[in-house]
Amino acid sequence: MLVDAHCHPTEEVRAGRDEDEWVEAAGEVPLDMLCLMSTDTWDQRLVARAAAAWPHKVVPAFGFHPWCVHTLSLEHPPPPAHEHYEALLGPDAAELVPHLPPPVSLTDALAQLEAYLVAHPHALVGEVGLDRSFRIPMPHTTPRRLSRCQTPLAHQLAVLRAQLALASRYGRSVSMHSVRAAGPTLDMLADMAAHVPGFSAIGVLLHSCTLSVPSLAQVQRAHANVFVSFSTAIQTQHTTELMRASDPMRVLCESDYHAWAELAPRTADAIEAYGAACGAGTEELRARLASNFHRYYHYVETKS
Template sequence: MLPAPEILAHIVDVHCHPQVAPSIAASTIEALPCTLCAMSTQREDQPKVAALARARPDRIVPAFGYHPWWAHRISLNVPARTVPDHAAHYRALFLPDPSPSPPPSAELEAAFARLLPSLPPPIPLADVLADVRAHLIEFPAAMLGEVGIDRAARIPFPAPADAADGGNITPALSPFSVPFAHQLAILEAQLALAVELRRNVSLHSVKAPSQTRALFDRMAATHGAAWFAISVDVHSCTLSPEVWCDIEKLHPNVYISLSTAINGRSPAHIALIRASSPTRILVESDYHNACDAPARTWDMARIVADTHGWSIEDVWDDRPPPDESRWGVVRRLEANWHAFVRGGHQAPVKKSTARERRWRDYSLDLVEIDTEDQREL
C-alpha cells in the first residue's frame, strides 16, 4: 500500500526504464506521484527519454548513455560519421582470429551466420559520445546512464517470426557475449565524459565485483579530484557486503541502490543493506512501467527501513527533527539523494598499504585475463 501523497512526493526512484513501455499515456506522466530517474540504454531510446524529460521536467530526471548489453553495436577506433564494415566488425568481436589456435568450430560459425542478419550497422564510438554529450548539455540535471559492465549477458538470436504476431516467446541466447575489453573501453569513454561535464552516473555491474572495484580505483587514479566531484550509483547492486565495504571506504562518491525486481530474487541484499553506511543507500524500481514504478520503489524503501530499524513516516513535516536519529526512512533516503546529486565528495587521504599495492598490481591484469576468458567461451 502506498503512503500518503505528501510522503510519496519525497521518494526518488533512482533507476527505471519507462521509455521501454510500448506507449506511455500523457495522463500517466502528468500524474507521477514521485520522481523517476529514466535511464537510456541504446541509440533508439535516447530521444524517448529526452521526450519524457521535456514533458515533466519536475518529475523526470533523464539519464543518457549506452548499456553494455548493446556495446557490440559500437565500433572502436573508426572516424565519426562513418559506417564500419558490418560483417568484419561483428566477426572481430565474436569470432576473432584465434591464430595460431584452430579456427572457430562449425557450430560457432553457424551461430554467427544465424545472428549476423539481425545485427544493426555498427556505429562509431565518436558518434555515441557526441550523442550523449548533446543530450547531457541539453539537460543540465541529466545523469550518465545506464552504462556499465556485464560478464554474464549473451547476445540473443532474433526473435521467432510468431513473436511479431503477438506471441510471448523469449528469444534464444547465442553463444556470444561482448568481450570485456570492448565493454570497458566504451564505459571508460563515457565515464570520462561524465567527469568532464560533472554529471552523476548510474552504473550497471553484473558478475564483475573485482573488475568494478578495479574500475573505480583506476578512475580515481586517472581523474583525481574530478572523479570524486561526481557521484556514482551501482544500481540494483549485487556486490557482496565484503566487496562493497572495501569500495565504500575508498570511494566516498559511490552509492548503491536496490530494487525488488533484481535484488528481491535473493535474500542476499539484506546483508548488503546491513553492511552499507546508512548515508550511501538509495532505492529504485528498475522497472519499465511508470504506473508501477512508485509502488515498487516504495516496497524497497520499506525493506531498507525494516533492515535498519528505521521508522516509516505516516505524516510529513517540512521541518525535520534536529536529531537525525529520529528521522524516518523517507527523510533519510531523500537526504542521501540530495547528497548524491550535489556530488563534490572529498577524496580520501591515506597512504596505501602493502595489501592495496598488491591489489592494484593484480587489478592491472584483470582486463587481459577477461579477454582470454572470452576466447574460451
C-alpha cells in the same frame, strides 16, 4: 519526498505503446522524482522528450547500457556489420549478424551523448556498466532464446570508461550496472579515481547492487562518491546483509522497472525491504533517502 533512483519505462514504447500517450502518462506517476534511464541510441530521444515534458519530475539519464554496447565500434568510421560483429563476438555471431543494426562508432555515440548532456544540464549519465553474465538474445524468438555471444569485457570497459570520462568532464553523476564483474568494477573505479580529473567529484550509483558484502565494504571505504541502490526486482540471498553493510548515508532505493504504473509501488516496496533489513522507521527513512538522493544527484561528499 519519494524518489525512484533508477527505472526503464522507455521499454513500454519499445514494446509498442503510443509515444505521445506514454509521455503524457509520466505526469500521472505518484513520485516526486524518477531517474529515467536510456540504454541505446534509440531511446535517448524518448528520455529527452519525457524530461522536457515533466522537468520537475523526470531526471533524464543518457548513456549506453552494457547489454547494447556490442552495437558500438571502437573504430571510426565503423567497419561493415559482418566484420564488426564477427571480430567482436567470434564465429557464433554469424547467425545474429543479419538481425543486428549496423554498428555506430563510439566517437559518434559519445558525440550524441555529449549533445544530450549539453541540452539537459541536469541530466545524469546512465545506464552504463559492466556485465559478465549477459548473452545477446536471438532476435524474434518467443520465448526469448539467448545466443552464445557475449560482449568481451575489454570492449565493455572501453565504452564504459569513455562515458565515465565524459560524465567527469561535465560533472554529472552516473547510474551504473555491475553484474558478475566485482573485480573489474573495483579495479576500474580505482583507476578512474587515480587518473581521471573530476571523477571523484561525481556520484557513482551502483544500482540494483549484487556485489558481495566485502566488495561493497571495500568500494565504499575507498570511494566516498560511490552510492548503492536496492530494488525488489534484483535480489540475491545476500541482499539483506548487503543492505545492512552499506553506508546508510549512501543508500538509495529504486524500482529498476519498465512501466510507469509500477514505479511508485515498487519503489515503496524497495524502501520497505530496506527499512525492514535495517530496522529504520518509514518517516525517518524516507527523509534520509531523499537527502541521500540529492547528495548523489548533485554530488556532495558525506561528512560523517
